[in-house]
Amino acid sequence: MARYGLRLLYGVIVVWGAFTGAFFLLYVVPGDAAGGLTAGADGGDVKHLLAEQRELLGLDRPVYVQYWDALTGALHGDFGQSIYQRRPAVDVYVESFPETLQLALLGLLLAVVLGVTLSVVIELTHWKWARELLISLPPIAVSLPPFLVGLVLLQVFAFQLHWIDAVSDRGLGGLLVASVALAVAGGGSISQLLTANLRAALTSPYIETARNWGLSRFDIVVRHALKNAALPVVTSLGTTVGVMVGGTVLTETVFSRLGVGRLVVDAVNGRDMPVVLVAVTISAVIFVVVNLVVDALYPLLDKRIRWEG
Amino acid sequence: MSSPEQEDTPLLRVRDVSVEFALPGRAATPVLDRVSLDVSAGSIRAVVGESGSGKSTLGRVVTGTLAENGRITAGEVVLGGRALTGLPERQYRAVRGKEIGYIPQDARLGLNPLLPVGVQAAEPLRAHGLASRAERRERVIDLFAKVGLRDPERLYGRYPHELSGGMCQRVLIAAAMSTRPRLLIADEPTTALDVTVQKTILDLLSSLVETEDLGILLITHDLGIAAERTDDIAVVKDGRIVRSGRTDEVVAEPGDPYTENLLRSSSLGFSGRRAATARLEYSRTVPADAPVVVEAKGVGKTFPSRRGSDPVTAVADASFQVRKGTTLGIVGESGSGKTTLVRVLAGLTPADAGSVEIDGEPVVHHRRAAGQSGLYRRVQMVYQDPFASLNPRSTVRSILDEPLRGHRYGPAPERARRITELLEVTGLPASVADRYTAELSGGQRQRVAIARALAPRPDVVILDEPVSALDVSVQRQILDLLATLQRELTLTYVFISHDLGVIAEVSDEVVVLRHGHIVERGRALGVLTDPRTDYVKRLLASIPGAVAPRSALSS
Numbered sequence: 001m002a003r004y005g006l007r008l009l010y011g012v013i014v015v016w017g018a019f020t021g022a023f024f025l026l027y028v029v030p031g032d033a034a035g036g037l038t039a040g041a042d043g044g045d046v047k048h049l050l051a052e053q054r055e056l057l058g059l060d061r062p063v064y065v066q067y068w069d070a071l072t073g074a075l076h077g078d079f080g081q082s083i084y085q086r087r088p089a090v091d092v093y094v095e096s097f098p099e100t101l102q103l104a105l106l107g108l109l110l111a112v113v114l115g116v117t118l119s120v121v122i123e124l125t126h127w128k129w130a131r132e133l134l135i136s137l138p139p140i141a142v143s144l145p146p147f148l149v150g151l152v153l154l155q156v157f158a159f160q161l162h163w164i165d166a167v168s169d170r171g172l173g174g175l176l177v178a179s180v181a182l183a184v185a186g187g188g189s190i191s192q193l194l195t196a197n198l199r200a201a202l203t204s205p206y207i208e209t210a211r212n213w214g215l216s217r218f219d220i221v222v223r224h225a226l227k228n229a230a231l232p233v234v235t236s237l238g239t240t241v242g243v244m245v246g247g248t249v250l251t252e253t254v255f256s257r258l259g260v261g262r263l264v265v266d267a268v269n270g271r272d273m274p275v276v277l278v279a280v281t282i283s284a285v286i287f288v289v290v291n292l293v294v295d296a297l298y299p300l301l302d303k304r305i306r307w308e309g
Numbered sequence: 310m311s312s313p314e315q316e317d318t319p320l321l322r323v324r325d326v327s328v329e330f331a332l333p334g335r336a337a338t339p340v341l342d343r344v345s346l347d348v349s350a351g352s353i354r355a356v357v358g359e360s361g362s363g364k365s366t367l368g369r370v371v372t373g374t375l376a377e378n379g380r381i382t383a384g385e386v387v388l389g390g391r392a393l394t395g396l397p398e399r400q401y402r403a404v405r406g407k408e409i410g411y412i413p414q415d416a417r418l419g420l421n422p423l424l425p426v427g428v429q430a431a432e433p434l435r436a437h438g439l440a441s442r443a444e445r446r447e448r449v450i451d452l453f454a455k456v457g458l459r460d461p462e463r464l465y466g467r468y469p470h471e472l473s474g475g476m477c478q479r480v481l482i483a484a485a486m487s488t489r490p491r492l493l494i495a496d497e498p499t500t501a502l503d504v505t506v507q508k509t510i511l512d513l514l515s516s517l518v519e520t521e522d523l524g525i526l527l528i529t530h531d532l533g534i535a536a537e538r539t540d541d542i543a544v545v546k547d548g549r550i551v552r553s554g555r556t557d558e559v560v561a562e563p564g565d566p567y568t569e570n571l572l573r574s575s576s577l578g579f580s581g582r583r584a585a586t587a588r589l590e591y592s593r594t595v596p597a598d599a600p601v602v603v604e605a606k607g608v609g610k611t612f613p614s615r616r617g618s619d620p621v622t623a624v625a626d627a628s629f630q631v632r633k634g635t636t637l638g639i640v641g642e643s644g645s646g647k648t649t650l651v652r653v654l655a656g657l658t659p660a661d662a663g664s665v666e667i668d669g670e671p672v673v674h675h676r677r678a679a680g681q682s683g684l685y686r687r688v689q690m691v692y693q694d695p696f697a698s699l700n701p702r703s704t705v706r707s708i709l710d711e712p713l714r715g716h717r718y719g720p721a722p723e724r725a726r727r728i729t730e731l732l733e734v735t736g737l738p739a740s741v742a743d744r745y746t747a748e749l750s751g752g753q754r755q756r757v758a759i760a761r762a763l764a765p766r767p768d769v770v771i772l773d774e775p776v777s778a779l780d781v782s783v784q785r786q787i788l789d790l791l792a793t794l795q796r797e798l799t800l801t802y803v804f805i806s807h808d809l810g811v812i813a814e815v816s817d818e819v820v821v822l823r824h825g826h827i828v829e830r831g832r833a834l835g836v837l838t839d840p841r842t843d844y845v846k847r848l849l850a851s852i853p854g855a856v857a858p859r860s861a862l863s864s
Contacts, residue, residue: 205413209481212374212405213406213433215432216402224421227423304470
């Protein structure tokens with residue numbers, strides 16, 4: 001369990017790194033929130049107005065003071081006020097979170113289901129041409145840009161079939177289509193990895209044994225090879241979740257969904273530091289927790305692996 | 310034993326079977342050529358041959374599991390009056406695992422590492438719909454007890470890595486027997502096991518033949534096992550049966566040079582006394598005041614273990630000396646600490662206790678040991694499996710160049726000369742230099758591995774089971790090569806083997822390890838012909854062929 005404690009420490013370092021990285025990236029990008037707030041202003045006193053706003057927001061303080069303030073605040077759970085909405089950044093984030101959570105979870109679930117099903121079907125397909133065709137699908141899915149998938153789906157389901165609204169459909173159909181757009185790349189990468197691992201697992205001696213016991217091809221693939229082949233895929237799930245978090249930004253933009261992705265895009269554009277820091281920190285925490293869970297899952301799947309004392 | 314009526318209608322009848330393998334862009338390669346043999350109920354038929362002879366293909370013909378590019382071009386396989394050749398896959402599946410049981414070569418690898426062994430042993434019952442879930446568990450536990458597994462209830466939920474190789478093989482035998490098959494195909498069932506375990510597994514198979522009226526097709530490379538355990542033998546060479554008949558007749562009169570050679574090089578031909586006596590003559594040529602090259606003093610090594618159990622003692626208080634130009638043989642079963650001991654000798658693993666000196670210089674586990682004058686150059690290793698120890702994507706030249714560069718042997722032209730020289734002394738043609746190791750045979754690869762060990766002109770060569778992964782006829786050549794090299798280069802060997810026949814032939818002194826402790830030590834001839842401990846006596850007794858052939862006993 002000592003090793004698990006060490007992982008936890010690494011996790012804390014990752015979250016801190018993400019927080020700090022986001023802070024300084026946003027700091028070095030030209031422009032700040034004061035500029036955003038005074039965007040409409042005109043005339044000779046713009047400079048004066050800018051300086052006033054900066055002072056008000058505390059942006060005129062040295063950067064290390066700002067950083068220290070932000071960090072100590074965050075450690076107490078206080079990320080400060082959203083500059084534009086004038087209420088706690090955490091509240092702003094929490095409001096849009098369920099929308100994105102739905103999308104990301106459904107996307108992840110679809111990615112796993114699609115990826116695993118495709119890999120199993122590939123292994124069960126007898127006809128060579130059909131197999132070749134199926135094998136070519138995962139790499140294509142991975143290399144398709146997510147916004148393109150989104151736009152194509154939008155074109156088909158909104159403008160041609162009229163099953164969903166083109167702009168921020170809040171129904172189940174809209175959620176489903178958006179999840180598919182999000183799941184394509186993840187499912188492709190899961191299937192790519194799983195297909196290669198299944199191929200390797202199926203050449204193992206224990207598969208030969210199972211075949212000689214009279215098991216059907218389906219039983220051999222699903223009961224005996226799949227679990228062995230799935231271990232590396234479980235590891236990759238940690239990364240897939242990371243990809244999903246990034247993917248929601250694009251997907252939400254394309255489908256005009258008001259989730260965390262959209263919130264972050266707007267916050268970055270407006271240099272709304274507190275909102276950006278909340279979003280980045282929580283994403284990093286989710287990423288770290290998922291990876292810790294994956295690590296903890298491993299010994300359950302493979303009894304040969306144990307936590308060394 | 311088989312009665313005349315049974316011989317008329319044997320359990321398994323293979324008639325004039327030919328098999329071809331299609332390779333892309335090449336003409337089909339024939340693998341079996343008009344092979345015929347029978348297996349009667351209540352008897353064991355051995356199929357003996359070297360690797361690549363087609364003996365395993367013959368097993369696959371019977372189980373209907375040829376690789377996709379393999380094709381039966383002629384002949385038929387009949388099991389109990391029913392033709393199996395040409396059967397559609399779905400119907401074949403009903404036969405496989407139900408009427409034909411199968412035992413794979415390496416029991417540990419033959420079981421799925423992620424499923425409990427009990428669940429796996431129940432798979433044939435489940436696949437053929439022979440028992441409900443609850444019944445399956447009960448049946449498997451019964452079978453576990455029947456094949457000699459202790460505490461079967463608890464074993465049911467265990468995983469393969471928690472079991473020994475012999476236990477895994479018993480699990481697989483239980484699985485195969487669960488459907489009460491009439492025929493059992495055992496493909497090298499004991500090759501991966503220690504000799505003492507080998508004996509108990511073969512005993513189990515023999516008893517099943519008696520009690521279940523089972524027919525067994527035993528595929529093996531070891532004519533010694535075949536002679537001791539089987540009723541009939543078929544010797545396969547290049548896809549053809551070159552000799553077939555009752556076991557005692559084949560052993561008494563091999564008839565052709567191939568069979569004779571197999572017989573000679575098998576463990577049946579082992580005579581510890583003769584081999585050790587021959588070696589003694591060499592030992593006498595080594596001057597008595599030859600300097601001590603390797604000296605181990607009270608070497609100990611323990612590994613920390615999982616929570617809750619005591620640390621594992623791999624080696625405890627091991628002391629010995631090896632003089633220049635002699636061989637120390639290290640004998641012991643797997644897990645006895647042989648490999649840990651030599652890793653300490655080579656400076657690859659630090660010892661917890663005691664010390665090792667090479668040429669009077671202490672072995673240190675440190676980077677300073679590298680380089681031309683360093684310790685690592687003076688101790689080199691040759692590993693068991695040349696398929697695993699050589700990178701298949703490297704040419705022989707780059708493999709041999711690596712240690713030369715690593716130990717800063719000299720400029721490129723000088724290294725090139727050394728590589729040519731190395732190929733010559735290890736009996737490899739110069740043309741091999743630019744081939745990839747994947748293109749070489751097992752024997753050639755082991756020569757490359759030996760050449761690589763000799764490259765930086767070591768004083769001590771550690772040979773870790775250098776011939777046990779090789780075919781018997783190739784084993785002979787490699788052992789001869791090692792003997793020649795030792796004589797000409799005055800090399801000092803530390804030779805690990807589980808095969809007492811090999812140890813008797815190569816060793817001047819022998820150390821017997823058990824659970825990390827040296828239980829016997831001394832002149833090879835003395836230890837092998839007049840063992841003092843029960844352990845060594847038992848090791849000697851488990852060598853196949855040490856007792857009379859089975860059929861000779863029964864006739």
